[in-house]
Structure formats: C-alpha cells, structure tokens
Amino acid sequence: MIPKILFSVLLVALTLPALQVFYPVFEEKPLNGVFIEQELPNFNTDNWFNFEFQHKIDKYLDQNFGFRPSFIRLFNQLQYSIFSSTQAAGVVIGKDNYLFENWYISAYTGSRFVGEDLINAKVEKLAQIKDTLEKYNTKLIIVLAPGKGHYYPEYIPDYYDQKFDKTNYQYYKESLNKTSIEVFDANNWFTNMKDTINYPLFTKTGTHWSDYGATLAADSLLKMIEKELQYRIPHFYWNEIEFSNNPRNADNDLEKLMNLYFKIEQPLMAYPLCYNDTNKTDFQKLDAIVIADSFFWQFFNGPFAWSFNDIKYWYYFGSVFPDNYSSKTTTDDIDIIEQLKSRELLIIMASTANLYEFGSGFIEEMDSLMNIEKRLSLNEKMIVTEN
Amino acid sequence: MVFSSIIFLLFFLPLFLICYFASPRKFKNIVFLIFSLVFYAWGAPQFVFLLLVSTIANFYVVQKMYYSSKRNNRKILAALSIFLNLGMLAYFKYANFFVENVNLIFEALGISAMHWTEVLLPIGISFFTFQSLTYTIDVYRNVNAPLRNPLHYILYIIMFPQLIAGPIVRFQTISDQINNRKETYEDRLTGFYRFIIGLSKKVLIADVLGMRVDEIMGSDFASLDSTSAWVGIVAYAFQIYFDFSGYSDMAIGIGRMLGFKFPENFDNPYVSGSITEFWRRWHITFTTFMRYYLYYPMGGNKVETKRRLYFNLMFVFLVSGLWHGASWNFVLWGAIHGLFLILERVFLLKLIKRTGKIFGVVYTFFVVLLAWVPFRIDGFTDTLIYYNRMFSFDWGFLQFPARQHFYFILILAFIISYITSFKFGLKLQDLVYKTNLKSKEHILYFGIAVVVNIIIVASLTGSGFSPFIYFRF
Numbered sequence: 001m002i003p004k005i006l007f008s009v010l011l012v013a014l015t016l017p018a019l020q021v022f023y024p025v026f027e028e029k030p031l032n033g034v035f036i037e038q039e040l041p042n043f044n045t046d047n048w049f050n051f052e053f054q055h056k057i058d059k060y061l062d063q064n065f066g067f068r069p070s071f072i073r074l075f076n077q078l079q080y081s082i083f084s085s086t087q088a089a090g091v092v093i094g095k096d097n098y099l100f101e102n103w104y105i106s107a108y109t110g111s112r113f114v115g116e117d118l119i120n121a122k123v124e125k126l127a128q129i130k131d132t133l134e135k136y137n138t139k140l141i142i143v144l145a146p147g148k149g150h151y152y153p154e155y156i157p158d159y160y161d162q163k164f165d166k167t168n169y170q171y172y173k174e175s176l177n178k179t180s181i182e183v184f185d186a187n188n189w190f191t192n193m194k195d196t197i198n199y200p201l202f203t204k205t206g207t208h209w210s211d212y213g214a215t216l217a218a219d220s221l222l223k224m225i226e227k228e229l230q231y232r233i234p235h236f237y238w239n240e241i242e243f244s245n246n247p248r249n250a251d252n253d254l255e256k257l258m259n260l261y262f263k264i265e266q267p268l269m270a271y272p273l274c275y276n277d278t279n280k281t282d283f284q285k286l287d288a289i290v291i292a293d294s295f296f297w298q299f300f301n302g303p304f305a306w307s308f309n310d311i312k313y314w315y316y317f318g319s320v321f322p323d324n325y326s327s328k329t330t331t332d333d334i335d336i337i338e339q340l341k342s343r344e345l346l347i348i349m350a351s352t353a354n355l356y357e358f359g360s361g362f363i364e365e366m367d368s369l370m371n372i373e374k375r376l377s378l379n380e381k382m383i384v385t386e387n
Numbered sequence: 388m389v390f391s392s393i394i395f396l397l398f399f400l401p402l403f404l405i406c407y408f409a410s411p412r413k414f415k416n417i418v419f420l421i422f423s424l425v426f427y428a429w430g431a432p433q434f435v436f437l438l439l440v441s442t443i444a445n446f447y448v449v450q451k452m453y454y455s456s457k458r459n460n461r462k463i464l465a466a467l468s469i470f471l472n473l474g475m476l477a478y479f480k481y482a483n484f485f486v487e488n489v490n491l492i493f494e495a496l497g498i499s500a501m502h503w504t505e506v507l508l509p510i511g512i513s514f515f516t517f518q519s520l521t522y523t524i525d526v527y528r529n530v531n532a533p534l535r536n537p538l539h540y541i542l543y544i545i546m547f548p549q550l551i552a553g554p555i556v557r558f559q560t561i562s563d564q565i566n567n568r569k570e571t572y573e574d575r576l577t578g579f580y581r582f583i584i585g586l587s588k589k590v591l592i593a594d595v596l597g598m599r600v601d602e603i604m605g606s607d608f609a610s611l612d613s614t615s616a617w618v619g620i621v622a623y624a625f626q627i628y629f630d631f632s633g634y635s636d637m638a639i640g641i642g643r644m645l646g647f648k649f650p651e652n653f654d655n656p657y658v659s660g661s662i663t664e665f666w667r668r669w670h671i672t673f674t675t676f677m678r679y680y681l682y683y684p685m686g687g688n689k690v691e692t693k694r695r696l697y698f699n700l701m702f703v704f705l706v707s708g709l710w711h712g713a714s715w716n717f718v719l720w721g722a723i724h725g726l727f728l729i730l731e732r733v734f735l736l737k738l739i740k741r742t743g744k745i746f747g748v749v750y751t752f753f754v755v756l757l758a759w760v761p762f763r764i765d766g767f768t769d770t771l772i773y774y775n776r777m778f779s780f781d782w783g784f785l786q787f788p789a790r791q792h793f794y795f796i797l798i799l800a801f802i803i804s805y806i807t808s809f810k811f812g813l814k815l816q817d818l819v820y821k822t823n824l825k826s827k828e829h830i831l832y833f834g835i836a837v838v839v840n841i842i843i844v845a846s847l848t849g850s851g852f853s854p855f856i857y858f859r860f
Contacts, residue, residue, distance in 0.1 A: 001826075002826035002829055002830065003572035003573055003575070003576050003826070003829055004572050006572075006576060006829055006830070006833045007572050007575050007576055007579075009833075010576075010579060010833070010837075011401070011404060011405060011408070013837065014397070014400065014401040014404065015401040015402075015405065017397045017844075018397055018398050018401060018402075031852070031854065032854065033854025033855060034854060034855050035852070035853075035854045035855070048432055049432050049433055051432065054388075054429050054430070054432075057394065058392065058393075058394050061393055061394050061397075061398060062392075062393045062394075062848065062851065065393055065397050065398075065848075066397075068848055071841070071844050071845040071848050071849065072845065072848055072849045072852050074841070074842070074845040074849070075842075075845035075846050075848070075849025075850065076849055078842070078845070079792065079849070082792075082795075083791040083792040083795065084791060085791065085792055087849060087850060087852060087853050088853060088854060089853040089854060089855045090855075157789070159786060159789045257854055257855075259852075259854075
C-alpha cells in the first residue's frame with residue numbers, strides 16, 4: 001500500500017512544475033537582475049528539421065517552468081553557503097562576504113591596464129575636445145568615479161594576488177593632471193576619507209558608491225561645477241541622517257543579483273534625508289550632458305539632478321535618458337555637436353573599471369566629428385579665397 | 388533530448404509516465420514507442436525516418452532469414468542484415484573520416500582532393516546498430532526466435548531510456564520482457580531511486596567537473612602548467628565515469644520503472660587492479676558485445692599461438708577505439724588499452740600479483756589516465772603537447788579557494804570511486820542501490836530521492852542563470 005501511495009505522490013510531484021506553468025496557482029517572487037528573455041517559437045517544418053524549434057523550446061522551458069525562481073534561489077543559497085560562490089555575472093565573494101564585481105578588482109590590480117600610449121592619445125584628444133567645447137561655451141569636467149576594488153582592497157580574495165605596476169586609474173590621473181582639463185577625482189577623495197568617515201562610502205554588498213557616498217560626491221561635484229562655471233546653482237542639503245542595517249536603493253545591488261533566500265549581514269549604513277532649498281531664488285539652473293557608466297544613476301535619480309534644468313544622460317554613450325524611457329533613443333539618433341553646443345556643461349564620468357574604455361567611444365566619435373568640421377571650414381575658406 | 392534537461396525531467400518524463408501508467412496493458416508498448424519516437428525525433432528529426440525504415444527493413448530480413456529452410460539463404464540474409472547495419476554505421480560515422488584520410492594521402496601525392504559534403508551523425512547510431520546486430524546474430528544462432536510484431540522490434544531498437552548512450556541491451560536479455568513484463572510498485576519506486584542516483588552522478592558530479600575540464604582542455608596547452616594538466620585529466624577521468632555510469636543508471640532506472648531489467652554497465656571500474664580487470668568493470672555491455680560478437684568469432688583465447696592471441700586483443704581494442712569515434716585519437720586510446728592488456732598477459736599481471744593490490748590500482752588508474760588524454764583531446768599534436776605538459780613537472784598552484792566547489796566534487800568523486808575497495812564501502816553501496824525495500828525504508832528512500840531531485844533541478848536551472856545588474860546599453 002505504501003509504495004502505491006508514494007508512487008502516486010511522485011507522479012503528482014513530478015507534474016507540479018509543468019502544471020504551474022499552465023495554471024499558476026502559487027504566486028512566486030520574481031528573480032532580480034536582467035537577462036535575455038526567451039520567446040516561444042512558432043512551429044514550422046523548416047525550423048523543426050533544422051533543430052531551431054527544439055532548441056528554442058528547450059531554452060523557453062528552461063526559463064518558464066513552475067517554481068523556477070524558488071529552484072534558482074535554492075541553488076544560489078547552497079552555492080553561497082557551502083562553497084562561497086555565486087552564479088551572478090561577474091560577482092566575486094571577497095573576505096567577510098564583501099561582494100565585488102571582478103572588473104573592479106582587475107581595475108585595482110591593474111590586470112586590465114590598456115597601456116600608456118593609448119591613454120596618452122586619448123587624453124590628448126580630450127584636451128582638443130575641451131578646446132572645441134570652449135568655443136561652444138560648454139565646460140568639460142571629468143569625474144573619476146571610485147571603484148570598490150580601490151576602496152576595499154583588504155576584502156579582495158587572496159587569490160587575486162598578482163598586482164601589476166600600473167593601473168588605468170593611476171595613469172589617467174597622471175596624464176589628465178598634465179592638461180588643463182578639470183578633473184574631480186572622487187576615487188582619490190574616497191580612499192583618503194575612508195579611515196576618517198563614520199559610514200561606509202561603499203556598502204558591503206553593493207557595487208556602486210553607497211547612497212551616502214553618492215550624496216557626498218554629488219554635493220562636492222556641484223560645488224566644483226559652481227566654481228568652474230561661476231554660476232550660482234541650487235544646492236541640496238541634509239540635516240538628518242537615517243541609519244539602517246537594511247540596505248536601500250542600489251546599496252545591495254550585487255546581493256540582489258545573487259538571488260538568495262537569506263540576507264547577508266550588513267554593517268550600519270547612513271541615509272541622508274536630502275531636501276532642496278526652495279527659499280533661494282537667485283540661482284540659475286544648468287543644461288548638461290553626462291556621458292557616464294552606471295555610477296551616474298544615483299545622481300540622475302537623486303538630489304544632484306535638482307540643480308539642473310535639464311540633464312541628458314548618455315549612458316555608456318549609447319542610450320539617451322530620459323528620452324529612452326518614452327521611446328528608444330540612442331546617441332546615433334541625435335546630432336552630437338548640436339546637442340553639445342546647446343549645453344553649458346559636459347561631464348564625462350567613469351568609474352575605475354570603466355576607464356578600460358574611457359568615454360565609451362565618445363572621445364573617438366567627437367575627434368572624428370571635429371576633423372570633419374575642420375575639413376569643412378577649410379573647404380569654406382578655400383572657396384572664399386578662390387572667389 | 389538528454390535526461391539531465393528541464394524539458395525531459397519536468398515535461399517529457401512526467402507526461403510519459405502518466406500516459407504509460409494510465410494506459411491499458413495492451414497499449415503500453417505503443418505509448419512507449421510513440422514517446423520513444425518523439426524523444427528521438429526531438430534530437431534528430433532528420434534521421435527518425437531513416438531509423439524507422441532501416442529498422443523495419445532489418446526486421447523483415449531477419450524474419451525471412453529465420454524462416455528460411457536453406458542454410459545458404461540464412462547465411463546470405465544474415466550477411467545482408469549485418470551489411471545493412473554496419474553499412475549505415477560505416478557511412479554515417481566513418482565516411483567523413485575516410486574521405487579526410489584519403490584526401491591527406493592525395494595531398495601528399497600531389498593529387499587534388501576529393502569533393503565531399505560532410506555527413507551528419509545520427510544520434511545513438513553506435514548503440515542502436517549494435518543492438519540491431521545482436522538481434523540478427525542471436526536469431527541467426529537460434530538463441531532466440533525473432534519477434535512477431537514489427538512494433539515490438541522497433542521498440543527494442545529505439546526505446547528511449549537506452550537509445551542514446553546504452554547500456555547495449557542484447558536481444559536475448561530482454562526478448563521476453565518486450566512482450567511480457569511484470570510491473571510492480573516496488574520496481575517503479577526502486578527504478579525512480581536508481582534514476583535519481585544516475586541523475587545525481589551526472590548533474591551534481593560530472594557536470595561540475597566538466598566545467599573545469601572544459602576550461603583546461605580549451606586553454607592553450609603550451610602555456611599549461613603540470614598541475615593544471617594533471618588536474619584536468621584526473622577530473623576528466625571522473626567526469627566521464629560519473630557521466631557515463633550516471634546515464635546508465637538513469638536508463639536502468641527508467642527501464643525498471645516500466646518493468647524492464649536492463650543489464651548493469653559499470654562495476655566500480657577505478658578499483659580495478661589491472662587493465663584486464665578494468666575491462667570487466669567498465670562499459671560492461673560494450674565489452675560483452677565485443678567479446679561475443681567479435682573476439683570469440685576471431686578465436687578469442689582459444690588460438691594456436693600467442694602471437695595470434697595478441698593480435699586478436701589488439702584488433703578488438705583498435706575496433707573498440709574506432710567505435711567510440713571516427714578519429715585516430717580514439718584508435719590511439721584503444722591501442723593503449725590493447726597494448727597494456729597484452730603486456731599484462733606477457734608479464735605485468737605476475738608483477739602486480741607480487742607487488743600487491745594497491746600498486747595494481749595505482750598502475751591501472753595511471754594507464755587509464757594516459758589513455759584518456761587522446762580520448763578527450765582532438766588532434767594528435769595537441770595530445771603530444773598535453774603529455775609533454777603533464778610530464779614537464781612545471782608545477783603551479785591548485786587555486787583551491789577560487790574553485791572550492793570543483794575541488795570538493797573532485798574529492799567526493801574520488802571517494803565514491805574508491806570507497807568500494809573496502810568492505811564498508813561495498814556495504815554502503817549495497818545500501819544505496821538496495822531493492823526489495825520494506826515500507827518504512829521506502830518512505831526514507833523516497834524522501835531522500837525527492838530532496839535530491841529538487842537539488843538537481845535547482846542545480847540544472849541555477850547553474851545556467853547568470854543575471855546582470857543592467858544591460859550596458
């Protein structure tokens with residue numbers, strides 16, 4: 001009798017994940033992170049015989065069976081708790097369970113150093129871009145955003161023991177300092193402040209600057225902008241700070257990505273309650289373009305943006321925000337020169353890991369556009385002379 | 388479709404089991420056949436018709452042979468059936484290899500190469516061809532009468548549990564079970580437990596080892612240190628064992644759930660004290676096939692000279708190598724095994740007897756490892772470079788902290804593979820594979836199997852899920 005009951009239970013249990021697909025009785029918490037969603041293919045004899053249909057169905061079902069989020073969380077939790085490992089793309093579990101993205105560790109060790117020649121050439125082009133922008137009355141500011149590898153080297157796992165002579169950050173800094181380009185070196189500022197500040201500027205399980213760190217950096221950057229542009233721009237302020245062991249916003253973005261059942265223990269984090277001083281009216285709001293990696297999201301969605309009339313965020317010099325929210329817009333769809341001419345400020349921000357591809361292609365694109373402009377104006381001059 | 392996939396475990400298998408067990412007895416084989424065809428067609432849609440046509444043709448040729456009264460006709464029809472089976476195997480599996488080698492010779496002689504459109508390999512052809520041959524030969528030798536119903540014969544050839552990776556089930560082993568098998572709840576449950584054991588071996592052990600093996604085997608061998616080269620080949624030795632024996636366990640398990648008793652395919656091969664013993668424990672159904680259908684017909688051990696005996700051994704192993712894949716590397720793998728079998732006959736077995744069991748086990752594993760190198764690596768040059776890296780004694784670090792999961796599984800695989808060298812290990816094995824369980828034991832085994840199954844599904848889906856924080860653009 002018992003084998004019969006057990007076998008019946010088995011058949012029911014085996015069919016549950018498939019049934020949940022068609023009759024989703026149990027509500028499931030979705031998984032965090034972005035991934036490519038598989039689509040259900042259409043059947044035809046061609047894609048059946050060339051195996052495409054089966055391949056796509058396999059992929060679709062892999063991603064769409066009942067209780068998948070729970071299965072994935074179970075796997076991730078086992079991997080994390082037993083082997084201190086994770087499947088989340090690029091995530092490294094450091095000492096005391098401090099989480100890193102591996103390219104921030106590489107940025108710190110120098111294993112992704114692109115070479116002096118390439119950096120020199122890029123900085124030279126940047127200096128030319130700065131001169132051109134000045135003709136448009138557009139100010140250029142470079143922000144060297146910090147990296148978690150530089151901030152928490154003591155938590156990097158020991159197996160990353162190979163340290164190279166030079167890092168992209170170090171060489172860009174040296175090279176930029178030889179020019180007249182304005183640089184806000186947040187990485188250096190953060191590491192210098194680390195031992196004196198009370199609350200973490202990077203959290204244990206996030207990859208970006210902490211909410212607190214981003215707020216401090218945004219405040220300093222605004223002051224710098226004001227000084228460099230000689231504008232009176234509105235500022236944000238805080239009188240109160242909330243403290244929590246539960247990370248907010250993106251402060252545990254890597255932990256979320258790991259999709260675990262149980263939370264990772266956190267130190268106390270600070271959350272300044274910012275406000276805008278609406279009493280002051282004697283200021284001007286700027287129009288700005290920011291070419292940046294994901295470190296700018298906290299600025300774009302936070303109090304930093306209050307000081308601007310309009311900010312266009314050219315994310316990795318690809319998607320254009322906020323336009324992209326309403327319809328897909330990329331930098332290919334816009335006139336870059338015209339856009340730059342219409343703004344008072346251009347910020348290029350890159351964290352230590354993204355100095356590997358500093359500017360995300362903007363510097364090269366701008367250099368080529370400037371050459372075209374030069375050729376055109378030369379042609380015009382020649383035509384005028386001939387006439 | 389592979390057993391260790393979501394589509395099989397959560398969709399195909401449950402649907403099949405429900406349809407199969409809900410069907411009246413007389414329709415069970417038809418349900419089994421339909422699902423087996425879908426299973427095969429899913430992975431090889433272009434070959435399912437070829438498989439059906441060749442199988443039906445073979446069925447009628449063998450039937451005609453059996454009922455033929457003239458001895459010569461029987462011989463001709465048996466030869467036709469064998470030619471049909473081996474011809475398909477030769478064409479689909481070896482034609483590309485043959486043309487490639489002929490073209491190499493042409494190139495050396497300055498003759499322009501033959502034009503050839505590469506032939507695709509039907510999945511499982513090596514296995515179902517051998518099963519088909521056992522049917523022809525067993526009927527020819529009057530060991531069994533042929534099946535009367537062609538559907539039963541097709542089912543024997545393409546039943547999905549053992550279609551792709553064996554075990555190679557000789558016709559005489561299951562001829563009675565196709566028509567008349569007994570299904571019990573005890574078998575259904577113990578079959579499921581066996582399936583889960585196999586699935587665990589495949590997903591939780593072999594696949595984990597395989598990821599690191601692929602990394603090492605995909606690297607530039609010239610810059611590989613000796614540590615990585617040895618780790619790579621040792622891990623591969625366990626990967627292939629747990630993968631292959633896991634697959635056999637799954638096939639045996641599903642078969643048992645349906646009332647079939649498939650033969651065992653592995654018996655702790657790495658505890659072998661000699662290569663001779665290794666081949667009694669590794670891929671047993673293949674060895675049995677080669678012994679009965681090639682080695683014995685060539686004279687086997689009962690030959691007049693030792694030279695002929697050694698020739699027979701080497702020939703069987705060279706053919707065995709080629710059966711595993713159409714490449715000279717597989718031939719080299721077979722040659723290494725053949726050579727050591729001969730050396731054991733000449734003197735090594737005596738030496739092992741004197742030096743003791745431990746030396747025998749170490750020696751056997753060492754030879755098996757050496758043979759796995761050409762088996763795993765494509766190309767003769769790369770094989771030589773890999774050997775060179777293994778024996779250059781240029782040691783590097785193990786990188787244990789970064790690869791805890793891999794090393795944990797490697798150590799576990801080692802323990803499982805060798806624990807049966809001890810009495811308590813054998814007892815433990817008997818406990819794991821126990822059948823005829825009491826009701827209380829069933830509850831325990833069932834609970835463990837379900838938990839392990841959940842972990843396996845979690846592992847299958849979780850190991851392929853690597854989300855990003857954002858897309859970069």
